[in-house]
Amino acid sequence: MQISIQLNGKKITEEIRPDLLLIDWVRQHGCYSVKCGCETSNCGLCTVFLDEKPVLSCSILAARADGRKVDTLEGLKEEAEEFGAFIADQGAEQCGFCNPGMIMNAIALFREIADPTDDEIKEYLAGNLCRCSGYEGQLRGIRAFIEYRKKGGAVCDK
Amino acid sequence: MLKIREYVKVKTLEEAYELNQKRSNRILGGMLWMKMSDAQIQTAIDLSGLGLDQIEENEEEFSIGCMVTLRQLEEHEGLAKWSSGIIRESVKDIVGVQFRNLATIGGSLFGRFGFSDVLTAFLALDTYVELFKGGLVTLKEFAERERDNDILVRVIVKKTPGRQVYLTHRNTKTDFPVLAVAIAAERDGARVVVGARPLRAMCVNVDDAWKEKLEHADCTPEELRELAGELAEQVPTGSNMRASAAYRKHLANVLIRRGLFELHDRFAADTGVDMDKGGQQNAD
Numbered sequence: 068m069q070i071s072i073q074l075n076g077k078k079i080t081e082e083i084r085p086d087l088l089l090i091d092w093v094r095q096h097g098c099y100s101v102k103c104g105c106e107t108s109n110c111g112l113c114t115v116f117l118d119e120k121p122v123l124s125c126s127i128l129a130a131r132a133d134g135r136k137v138d139t140l141e142g143l144k145e146e147a148e149e150f151g152a153f154i155a156d157q158g159a160e161q162c163g164f165c166n167p168g169m170i171m172n173a174i175a176l177f178r179e180i181a182d183p184t185d186d187e188i189k190e191y192l193a194g195n196l197c198r199c200s201g202y203e204g205q206l207r208g209i210r211a212f213i214e215y216r217k218k219g220g221a222v223c224d225k
Numbered sequence: 226m227l228k229i230r231e232y233v234k235v236k237t238l239e240e241a242y243e244l245n246q247k248r249s250n251r252i253l254g255g256m257l258w259m260k261m262s263d264a265q266i267q268t269a270i271d272l273s274g275l276g277l278d279q280i281e282e283n284e285e286e287f288s289i290g291c292m293v294t295l296r297q298l299e300e301h302e303g304l305a306k307w308s309s310g311i312i313r314e315s316v317k318d319i320v321g322v323q324f325r326n327l328a329t330i331g332g333s334l335f336g337r338f339g340f341s342d343v344l345t346a347f348l349a350l351d352t353y354v355e356l357f358k359g360g361l362v363t364l365k366e367f368a369e370r371e372r373d374n375d376i377l378v379r380v381i382v383k384k385t386p387g388r389q390v391y392l393t394h395r396n397t398k399t400d401f402p403v404l405a406v407a408i409a410a411e412r413d414g415a416r417v418v419v420g421a422r423p424l425r426a427m428c429v430n431v432d433d434a435w436k437e438k439l440e441h442a443d444c445t446p447e448e449l450r451e452l453a454g455e456l457a458e459q460v461p462t463g464s465n466m467r468a469s470a471a472y473r474k475h476l477a478n479v480l481i482r483r484g485l486f487e488l489h490d491r492f493a494a495d496t497g498v499d500m501d502k503g504g505q506q507n508a509d
């Protein structure tokens with residue numbers, strides 16, 4: 068079947084198998100930040116934006132994204148790097164495997180809730196699993212980033 | 226791994242229904258549950274072009290298209306207001322935001338999953354499902370039916386005045402519930418719904434004398450404990466890898482008791498509410 072998706076701002080039209088998952092499709096197009104951590108819809112590592120909303124690319128068909136807009140970390144480089152530095156500052160990345168999914172979903176959070184409380188942060192990121200850190204470092208990094216953003220420093224204001 | 230040979234984005238419900246009569250074809254909701262299987266699907270039927278992804282609200286009811294996501298349910302202000310927040314409460318621990326942006330109400334209710342938070346919460350409300358061939362049936366009746374090849378088109382929630390509470394116990398935060406309890410005291414009766422037993426959610430009616438006492442915030446703690454015990458007794462439980470039947474039985478008593486206390490406190494807090502007068506009374 069034929070699909071047409073705007074991936075990171077670029078329209079791609081091509082023939083695919085009906086059961087091709089979106090994660091495999093974006094990786095075929097060089098978006099290697101998107102990884103498969105669990106394949107059971109539980110870990111959040113495969114997070115991409117579909118029409119601006121965070122979704123699990125391991126759990127949706129590429130066919131469903133036909134005619135829509137898909138963004139991955141590769142397309143949000145500036146925002147991701149700016150926020151990622153705050154995570155790194157806290158030493159929150161250990162093996163770093165969870166990081167791309169965590170950053171994508173944190174960006175979605177910042178876009179949706181301007182000044183989230185700790186509870187809102189925890190609730191929003193509950194679907195992003197990290198086996199190493201215990202989440203405290205990420206939480207500190209997010210808080211620090213929000214403070215920085217309040218002072219007008221961030222590019223990821225929409 | 227799930228295999229799909231053909232993919233059809235249907236133009237009408239009639240077309241979807243006809244395709245769905247073939248055993249090897251399957252309606253796609255959010256596909257999250259289906260993806261866990263290794264089904265070989267001839268034709269995947271996509272309903273996403275039919276405008277069934279909206280929640281409409283009028284004076285009498287909410288009409289929720291089958292493709293509405295759990296996240297839309299969670300964020301809908303009107304639904305939150307009319308359900309005392311139980312819809313939001315029931316979905317907020319289902320995996321994560323990215324998951325809830327995909328999983329649909331249609332797939333969640335059509336599956337009639339034993340573990341379902343969604344089924345438990347909606348059963349506590351005055352809910353109907355609109356089936357393409359089967360027409361409008363109460364969710365309670367639908368939940369008891371076996372699966373067939375009909376299509377769940379919309380979910381209708383009547384704006385029946387009342388108060389509701391929702392509680393679950395989970396072993397870890399985003400895991401399936403070990404037990405889910407919803408309690409509603411509405412104009413037409415009070416009921417307790419127990420889900421994740423781990424069997425399908427079931428309703429137990431609270432008798433009218435107790436309902437009166439609850440609504441008038443006129444129960445002693447001992448009476449509420451006694452009522453919780455009586456209700457929990459009527460709920461068969463089973464064992465699975467998450468918990469034993471005995472543990473679930475105990476939990477049913479605890480969660481029902483907590484729910485009754487919460488409901489009682491709410492009725493006590495808003496004295497002067499007249500349940501027979503209709504109108505919006507689900508203040509929180």
Ligand SMILES: Cc1cc2nc3c(=O)[nH]c(=O)nc-3n(C[C@H](O)[C@H](O)[C@H](O)COP(=O)(O)OP(=O)(O)OC[C@H]3O[C@@H](n4cnc5c(N)ncnc54)[C@H](O)[C@@H]3O)c2cc1C
Nearest residue numbers: 252254255256257258259291329331332333341342377401
């Ligand atoms: C890892 C994981 C964790 C979960 N945790 C929880 C939890 O804690 N609590 C909870 O309540 N739920 C939980 N769920 C279930 C989830 O919330 C959804 O209920 C489930 O994924 C089904 O929704 P879906 O949209 O993905 O449906 P699908 O998987 O697409 O469909 C499910 C079934 O319904 C059929 N179907 C779909 N839509 C329709 C329709 N409109 N008409 C007729 N048939 C239809 C499909 O053909 C399929 O047979 C979990 C699921 C997964 C995969």
Ligand code: FES
Nearest residue numbers: 104105110111125
């Ligand atoms: S790989 Fe998608 S949720 Fe884990």
Ligand code: FES
Nearest residue numbers: 161163197198199
């Ligand atoms: S840092 Fe290792 S999984 Fe998160």
